[in-house]
Amino acid sequence: MTDRLPRKDISFREFVLLCACLMAMNALSIDPMLPALPDIGRDLHVPNANDRQLIISVYFLGLGVGSLLFGMLSDRFGRKRVMGGAMALFILSSIACAGAQNFSMLLIGRACAGFFAGSSRVITVSVIRDRFRGDAMARVMSLIFAVFLLIPVMAPSFGQAILWIAPWRWIFWILSILTVFILLWMLLRLPETLQPENRMRVDATSLMRTVSTIVRTRSTIGYMLASGVIMGALVGFILSVQQIFFDVFDARKIFPFAFAVIAGSMGVGSLLNSRLVSRFGARRLSQSALIGMVLVNLLHLAVILTGRETLVSFIAFQAATMLMLAFTASNFSSISMEPFARGAGIASSFQAFLTTAVSSALGTLVGRAFDNSTLPLALGVIVFGTISLLIVAWAEEGKLFTRPRHDALRDHPTEPIH
Numbered sequence: 570m571t572d573r574l575p576r577k578d579i580s581f582r583e584f585v586l587l588c589a590c591l592m593a594m595n596a597l598s599i600d601p602m603l604p605a606l607p608d609i610g611r612d613l614h615v616p617n618a619n620d621r622q623l624i625i626s627v628y629f630l631g632l633g634v635g636s637l638l639f640g641m642l643s644d645r646f647g648r649k650r651v652m653g654g655a656m657a658l659f660i661l662s663s664i665a666c667a668g669a670q671n672f673s674m675l676l677i678g679r680a681c682a683g684f685f686a687g688s689s690r691v692i693t694v695s696v697i698r699d700r701f702r703g704d705a706m707a708r709v710m711s712l713i714f715a716v717f718l719l720i721p722v723m724a725p726s727f728g729q730a731i732l733w734i735a736p737w738r739w740i741f742w743i744l745s746i747l748t749v750f751i752l753l754w755m756l757l758r759l760p761e762t763l764q765p766e767n768r769m770r771v772d773a774t775s776l777m778r779t780v781s782t783i784v785r786t787r788s789t790i791g792y793m794l795a796s797g798v799i800m801g802a803l804v805g806f807i808l809s810v811q812q813i814f815f816d817v818f819d820a821r822k823i824f825p826f827a828f829a830v831i832a833g834s835m836g837v838g839s840l841l842n843s844r845l846v847s848r849f850g851a852r853r854l855s856q857s858a859l860i861g862m863v864l865v866n867l868l869h870l871a872v873i874l875t876g877r878e879t880l881v882s883f884i885a886f887q888a889a890t891m892l893m894l895a896f897t898a899s900n901f902s903s904i905s906m907e908p909f910a911r912g913a914g915i916a917s918s919f920q921a922f923l924t925t926a927v928s929s930a931l932g933t934l935v936g937r938a939f940d941n942s943t944l945p946l947a948l949g950v951i952v953f954g955t956i957s958l959l960i961v962a963w964a965e966e967g968k969l970f971t972r973p974r975h976d977a978l979r980d981h982p983t984e985p986i987h
Contacts (some may be wrong), residue, residue, distance in 0.1 A: 578658065579758055587759060590751050591652075591693045593658070593720040594686050595632065597744055599625055600720070600832075601728030603811045604824060605737040612727045613672040613735070618816075622808045622936045626929065627676045628683035629804065633925035635687025640918025645770060647761050648699075654690030656752045660745045667741035687925075691917040698906050698917065699762035710899035712843045726825035732929045779915040782908065791964020793920050795928025796901040799957040802950040803894060804932020806887065809939050809946050816941055818880040827884050834888040838895025851900035853970050853976045856961060857894035863954040865889045869947045880978075883943055890950060897957075 579587070605622045616619055635655075643651040659682055666678035694710075701709050731739050773850075783789050810831075813823040838858075846854055869886040872878055905920055935949040962969060 579760060583758065585709070585712050587754060588693050591755060592713065592850060593691045594689045594748060594751065596720040596724055597747060598628060598682060598686060599807060600724030601740050603725050604729045605732055605740055606811050608732065608737045615672055619813060619937060619939060623676055624679055625808055626933050627680045629929040631680040631683025631924060632687050633922050633929060635684035636691050636921030636925055637918050639688035640691035640695055640921070641776065641915045643695055643763070644915055645768060647763050648692050648696050649756065649759060651759050652688045652692045653756055655685045656748060659685035660748050663741045663745045663748070667738045687921065691921045694902065694917040695861060708846050710903055713975065722915050723829065725828045729825045742935055766917060776915060783848045783916060783919055786908055788964050789908060791960055792901045792905040793923050794927065795957040795960040795964065796897070797924035798931065798960065799894065799897055799951050800924055800928035801931025801953045804928045805935025805946055805949045808936030809930055812939055813943060817943065820880055830884060831891055833886045834892040835895040838892040839899065840895050842899060844913060846900065851904050855897045855900035856969050858893040859958050859961065862890055862893040863951055863958065866950040866954065867949050873944050878943055912972060
């Protein structure tokens with residue numbers, strides 16, 4: 570696959586970087602909050618430590634609902650117009666969070682922010698699908714994930730740095746400012762990628778037709794569900810990690826740096842995936858990683874049950890888990906989107922809604938089960954990984970580690986953005 574675009578087009582590198590920043594809006598809205606959760610809980614009088622997780626959970630809830638809407642609108646009105654309007658409303662929601670005077674107002678603002686942030690996630694995937702498919706799309710998605718994952722690596726340190734010099738409300742103010750810059754970059758530099766012939770009317774008929782195709786396409790619905798289940802492990806980690814470092818290991822001071830190590834392993838995994846997916850295929854890599862994730866966490870479970878869990882072992886096992894999770898995220902997404910050149914926005918919306926709804930529900934179960942140990946998290950990864958693998962086996966009709974013999978799904982040439 571060539572990485573060059575026509576001269577009048579945005580460069581391939583800038584395209585990858587911009588898409589990564591658009592998708593990183595969600596990480597910027599979640600990870601910097603983690604070190605601030607105790608301060609927010611204290612200032613807004615939240616007595617139950619587990620209730621502070623709602624600051625993250627309601628964001629995911631809004632994200633899932635918003636994801637269902639904005640991709641469909643972008644199929645009708647174009648990618649840039651819809652995403653630009655939603656990002657502007659996201660900025661207003663973040664400003665409302667900065668000024669929240671009680672916990673309920675903060676949760677409402679967070680739910681609204683998540684709702685509008687759903688646009689950046691699904692429309693960015695639609696933009697990528699407008700131009701790539703199959704293993705080629707998986708490679709581009711991996712490059713984007715590798716850049717995007719630099720944000721969660723740095724985000725807790727970013728949030729902690731703000732807390733050293735300003736109250737927690739400034740996290741929302743700075744988030745709003747950064748989003749303004751990303752919005753302007755997108756409006757000025759990203760061409761409209763939706764071709765006129767691929768525009769669709771937003772009505773019940775077109776919606777049901779696309780949803781019917783999704784549900785009837787075994788690989789699409791299967792990989793969407795499998796992605797949602799395994800991403801429940803990531804949500805459970807995000808909801809639990811602050812309490813694990815602060816309460817289980819009394820490691821408040823090193824939390825941002827340890828989080829960077831764990832999140833950084835996902836970036837390494839995404840880079841490796843971008844290099845390997847053209848050679849081995851998205852299915853082989855993601856399925857192998859899923860099995861590896863279950864085996865690693867079975868070993869982690871044994872360490873916990875024998876009383877040998879330490880801060881070092883926790884970081885090591887979580888880094889290995891996130892490394893393998895990186896091989897599933899972009900590949901599952903690409904496989905499920907293979908059939909949708911037309912209707913990519915609706916398909917991306919449905920994918921994001923389904924995966925977010927499933928992962929949020931399962932991850933919340935892990936977070937609420939926190940009992941001042943790492944046991945619920947390890948068990949969650951084992952259970953979710955096993956279920957996800959069974960769903961993939963169903964989607965592939967029991968034939969794992971295969972690779973479709975379709976040249977168009979491999980190194981597909983880069984198409985120009987108009």
